[in-house]
Amino acid sequence: MVRRFKVLGLLIGVVLLMAVAAGCGGNTADQQGEQSQGQEQQEQQGGGSTGSITAVGSSALQPLVEEAAKQFMASNPEAQVVVQGGGSGTGLSQVASGASDIGNSDVFAEEKLTPEEASQLVDHKVCVVGMAAVVNPDVKVDNLTQQQLIDIFTGKITNWKDVGGADVKVQLVNRPSSSGTRATFKAYALNGAEEAQGIEQDSSGTVRKIISETPGAIGYLALSYLDGSVTTLKLDGVEPSEENIATGEYPVWAYEHMYTKGEATGLAKDFLDYMLSDEVQKSLVVDLGYIPSTDMKIDRDASGNITNK
Incomplete structure (x- = not known):
């Protein structure tokens, strides 16, 4: 009889241990699922960008890029976007040489750089000023x-x-x-x-x-x-x-360009995508005195030629 009780006690203990283990495993799976879901939501909201980039050049574009960078970094705490002025020529020469990740410019690259240098850059028109x-x-x-x-x-x-x-x-x-x-x-x-x-x-x-x-x-x-x-x-x-x-009735205006050397990748791409998002184009661009490119009824090329859109 004593033996039976011992055996029964052992069986009960084994069952309890299995139940506890199953419970822990379930909690772990739930936690992993929640973490995975949270990461997915963060990526969908654009909060997963990391690293550091520099955007240098146009002082005319600087107020917009600085404010957009502040908002972008607030949503992406592990990303750093450093914005500096210096003029369009400086921005173009620095991005062409690889000294900066983005070159901000009021003029087309062809107007400041050699044809060979300009051909290596990719233009991202973010607005008009x-x-x-x-x-x-x-x-x-x-x-x-x-x-x-x-x-x-x-x-x-x-x-x-x-x-x-x-x-x-x-x-x-x-x-x-x-x-x-x-x-x-x-x-x-x-x-x-x-x-x-x-x-x-x-x-x-x-x-x-x-x-x-x-x-x-x-x-x-x-x-x-x-x-x-x-x-x-x-x-x-x-x-x-x-x-x-x-x-086109008032003629003194320019596209605001953000150039990259080759196609934008990584953090530079994330930030440029943000610059072209509705959050920036329909809010910051207008609030800070710029004009969304989509509002223009005319177009202008690097040679100054005007065409209707």
Whole structure:
């Protein structure tokens, strides 16, 4: 009898151990399933990007890329996107040499690089930006003809009273030769005329500050930098508005490019996909003063040729 009880006790113990083991196995499977599901959801939400990249170049595009990078990194805590200015020429040369992962530019690569260098780059057009001549508010001018603008920037007109403004000397504020904003303004506002010597600044933010504080100052900025501290000039009576740019009535605008050397991969691809997502295109692009490329009624190629879409 005692033996039977012992045997029975052993059997009960074995059954209990098997039940516990089965329970643990089930919990482990459940946990693994939950972890797998969580990882899948994270990937679907775009939160799985990792690594570090640099995006260098255009100061006109910089505010948009910086804000998009902040939002992207908030959703991807293991990713780092470093954004720097320096001008379109710098961005293009750095991405071409492999010194940066993305080169931001207001101009097509063919306009700044050799044909061989440009052929290695892949263009990602992320939006359009308008550019305008801006002046210190005290000059009392808000409209110029294109010829007056050319005469001012080439040094033929040196006092604002000659175009109906205050009796104050014109002070030019220019961007360096590497600037895509300068190249765009020269091509489409000045008809290719060479600018006279003036104060030269690399940063659009610094240009805006100098113009707002310097009597008689005039320069040019991407519309994304306008904050009310300077007066934006109409060109031949046409305002640099989104509607006028989209239809081609206002001519001083450029595509904003983000170039990669070869097809984008890894984190660079993830970030560029985000730049082209509705979250950026329908929100940030508009809020920060840019124009979605899809809103344009016209197109422009690297040679400046305009076609209707």
